[in-house]
Amino acid sequence: MIQKLPLDGLRPGLHVSSKSTPTRLLQGLILLTSLGAAEHLSSSPVRHARALEAVTAHSAGKLNIQATVGFSNTFKLGRWAPLTVTVENRGDDLVGELEVRTTHGDELQGNLSTTSHRRSLELARDSRKKIRFTVFLEGFSRPVVVRVTSGGQVLARQSIELRHRFSEGLLVLVLSRDADLDYLNASDGKGVRVLYPHPELLPDHWRGYDGVSAVVVHGVSLEQLSTRQHQAIDKWLAQGGVLVVSGGPNYSLLRSPRLAELLPATPVGLVQLLNGATVSETFGSPLNAPRPFSINRLSGVRGQVTHRAGDIPLVVQEKRGRGRVTYFTFDVASYPFDRWLGMKQLWLSAFDLSGVEHVTASSSEAREDEVIPMIIRGTGRGFPGYGILFSFLALYLGMLATGHRLRPVSRTGRRLLRRLTLVTPLIFAPAAYYLFGPVLFPRGPNAVVISVIDPFAKSAYARLELELGLYSSQRGSVRFEYEGLEAGFRPTPSASDSKDSVNWIVHEGARRALQVNDPRPYVLHLLKGQDIITHEVRASAEQTKTGLRLRLRNNTGRPLEMAWLAFNGFVYALGPVPESSGPDNVFVIEQAAFRLQDHSWEGALSESKRLSARERYAAETVLEQKVRAALEADTLGPAEALLVGLAASPLRLAGVSASWSRRMVSLVLLRVPVQLRPSGAKAKKVHDART
């Protein structure tokens, strides 16, 4: 509406109809000009050199960094490796942060990214501190950078070149003061590579042993290790590590608590062999031993004796979870075994090195059938619909357009009407904020956490495979704080095949967090992680006339919300499984819930009251994908069943993430041995409940 006020004829009336001329969005123009705009983002060479100068000036004489990567500065590419940083402060008291930055990806493909492991650092004057990290080393093209920062300033910096430090061989760690196993080293560098790390420098996390094929303990005790270091070896062993322990005259070391708990037998004394005849006969390789030599005398043999000299065990083995402990009851570094030609073959047999590289389970390749993208695809529209949008806009604009036409009779009504158009935006603004926000489309970060727990047989430990999806509907860096685990996460490319590289910050210490250095909204960040957790579930089953009888012990401290047993192509519902600190839970199963071939897991959780519709969909999708994958990949034998359970997630959102919107599904997948009925006995046909 145009107002004109000709006053005293000074200005002719000006009537211009208020025709609005819509302007077109100049996105193409924005893009063109943005290409020509600010380009100098990263440091120019001159600026970088000056920064280094400044760092050097700071570090000279005040802060000293020494870092070692791997074992004796040797590691394997494509694996996690321990990195120990020693920081010495000769200056004033320091409160800052220690950062270890590794590089991933391929510069030529334009997907170079970094992962920064950060830990807070407090160092008093004239003091020194040793901090351990476990980092993933993908390639050697870029060095690992270690920095100490405080108040945004770099106080000290060190680069670790990786080109000459990696090994293609199979790493064997020898914990010993005097053993010399260099004869095992392969001449071509691709076979065994023996290293002699100091026990003090052993990793304090099991992932640090990722590139290690075997650990040999000779003449040392494990008591000198810290609790974390000992637990790291224990977990590494449970998930498939190989530990070889050598006996010897000083067998009291083998009776120290930690070693004694690991050994498959207890040394109680020494027994002499007069010559090497029986040993030669056992191993099939002549042993030149003109003088008598000692062998550990054993009691309480728990493992399997694979070689013996007469009735004297020479080699005892025991499985621990997925790993194995081998106990040589003789001293491998002393007469006569130190010069025995057959020792090399014995070592290789004990290491169980098939020559085939184990592929790190943490794959960095994303696939279209990844679970988290499937869960997100199935969550419906998500955004508020057009209907509600139209209604809101129509109401708002309608009130503005027509409100002034109302003609209230009363004076008060007319006075209020004048204020109405002033107040209308004040009413509709918060209404828009809440309606299109918390009511219809809650803003902020979201997390999808998928856990698959694979308990080890005869072990209190289980492997935990994690898939993590983080995204936010708002711009800003996403910081994901969690507790309950020390999983090593690695980003996977998103399923959209985007080549945008994203840098990650891993905050370690008391409050663990993952932070993505990418402020863009609506970007799904996918990560995979692994950990070994304490999660003891044991089960066994026997086939009966009418079905199955399952004995199940859940020592996890928390109940399984729902459980099923997959056997012979059928799935049997067990219902909730309580935590059992007492006798085992016994289930008598006679009726199958459905046949795997014919039905999916959709609807399997329809009776769950705890899960929301979104969580139910997520859980059923995970069940569908993970159980089928497990059944296809692991090829259960005819005498094996698969226990599937829904458990509470071992990873818990904490700190700023505690209020995030989330979908968390945690599955337990356990192979259960089934004692089959003797053949010839007729079993009653098991009915499928759906047929």
Add this chain to the structure above:
Amino acid sequence: MRGRNALVGEVLHGLAGTGAAHLAYLNCLILQAVVVVLWWPKGPLSHALLDQDGPDTLLAMVIALGATLAYYSVRAGAEEILLAEQNPLREWVIATPLALTRILGGYFCGLLLHTLYAIGLSFPLLLTAYSVGGGEWRSVGWCLATVLIQSIFYWLVGAVVYTAVGHYDRATFFSVRLVLLVGYAATPTLFSAASHPFVSSYLLTSYPPMTASSGSAPLHLIFLLFYCVLVVVLLVVLYALLRRLRSIAPDRS
């Protein structure tokens, strides 16, 4: 009241007293609403996440707000839009003995209030776009600051043009529109830091964060500084024009 500026009082009365002040801005609101609808996310949330292609609703709304408000301001400055019972600037200069500085000060405060009122009318639409647009409050705040300073600039452009050639209707009509068109078309190519769409895109979507096209100052600060300087220059020019106007106006006493 000695302390209260009459021009400001006029604007306040026009905005709050009549109940129809928004009608001149209604077409702009409708345009902005159309933009919100057109740029509302069409596909499901999963597409946005898996394709890493979030909706541009907020950016489109901010650019539309900037453009429509600039158009509204340049017309208001050229007095094609006046509030109820509001007197034109020329009349204040010619027909009253008030000091020019007081008139100009009141005029500036009045235009500021009027612009803020217009932005307030757009707020529900902006918040609707914000909910799905993936922005953050700090960036939106800076965007609104750029919208405000740009609209003040164009308002003063309209005022200067009208004061200079206001008695030629068609000249004023086309001049103010031409200035707006040239301003919006030329700035992206000649000086991108002065382009509102470009700066809005920088604030809301840039990754990795861009620094500046010149020097190391953030783009939005360059934009604000640039237009603040222009506003000051235009105020000086307007003052000079009004002074000339008063000097050549017939004595009413």
